[in-house]
Amino acid sequence: xxxxxxxxxxxxxxxxxxxxxxxxxxxxxxxxxxxxxxxxxxxxxxxxxxxxxxxxxxxxxxxxxxxxxxxxxxxxxxxxxxxxxxxxxxxxxxxxxxxxxxxxx
DNA sequence: GCATTGACTAGGG
DNA sequence: GCCCTAGCCAATG
Numbered sequence: 001x002x003x004x005x006x007x008x009x010x011x012x013x014x015x016x017x018x019x020x021x022x023x024x025x026x027x028x029x030x031x032x033x034x035x036x037x038x039x040x041x042x043x044x045x046x047x048x049x050x051x052x053x054x055x056x057x058x059x060x061x062x063x064x065x066x067x068x069x070x071x072x073x074x075x076x077x078x079x080x081x082x083x084x085x086x087x088x089x090x091x092x093x094x095x096x097x098x099x100x101x102x103x104x105x
Numbered sequence: 106g107c108a109t110t111g112a113c114t115a116g117g118g
Numbered sequence: 119g120c121c122c123t124a125g126c127c128a129a130t131g
Contacts, residue, residue, distance in 0.1 A: 026113090026114095027112075038125090039113095039128070040114060040126080041114085041126060041127055041128075042129080043113080043128090044113055045110085045111055045113095045128055047112060048111070048129090049130080062113060062114080068112050068113075070112065071112080
């Protein structure tokens with residue numbers, strides 16, 4: 001299938017949307033699940049430009065458990081993660097498990 | 106169509 | 119454990 005740039009963004013959105021509550025994924029994981037394991041940067045860019053409320057973008061964190069960023073307020077992201085059962089301390093996510101992100105239409 | 110930006114990552118100091 | 123540098127990719131102007 002034709003992997004168009006817009007398609008990649010659509011895949012990223014689909015992957016993030018499949019992240020269950022209380023679980024988080026890194027930008028690299030989402031990028032890999034979208035078909036571009038080296039597009040971790042683009043993933044963050046897509047999230048920022050997409051700003052779709054239907055997508056739990058707060059469940060997407062940086063590698064090493066770092067918060068990464070959010071729409072202007074990283075502390076909001078931290079509060080959201082903790083509200084979903086994700087332990088966050090010292091500005092980093094503790095004991096987060098890697099998800100099996102996959103695209104399945 | 107080119108140049109800049111950005112919510113990243115891995116490696117080295 | 120933190121800061122800086124280099125590399126990669128897509129969106130935007």
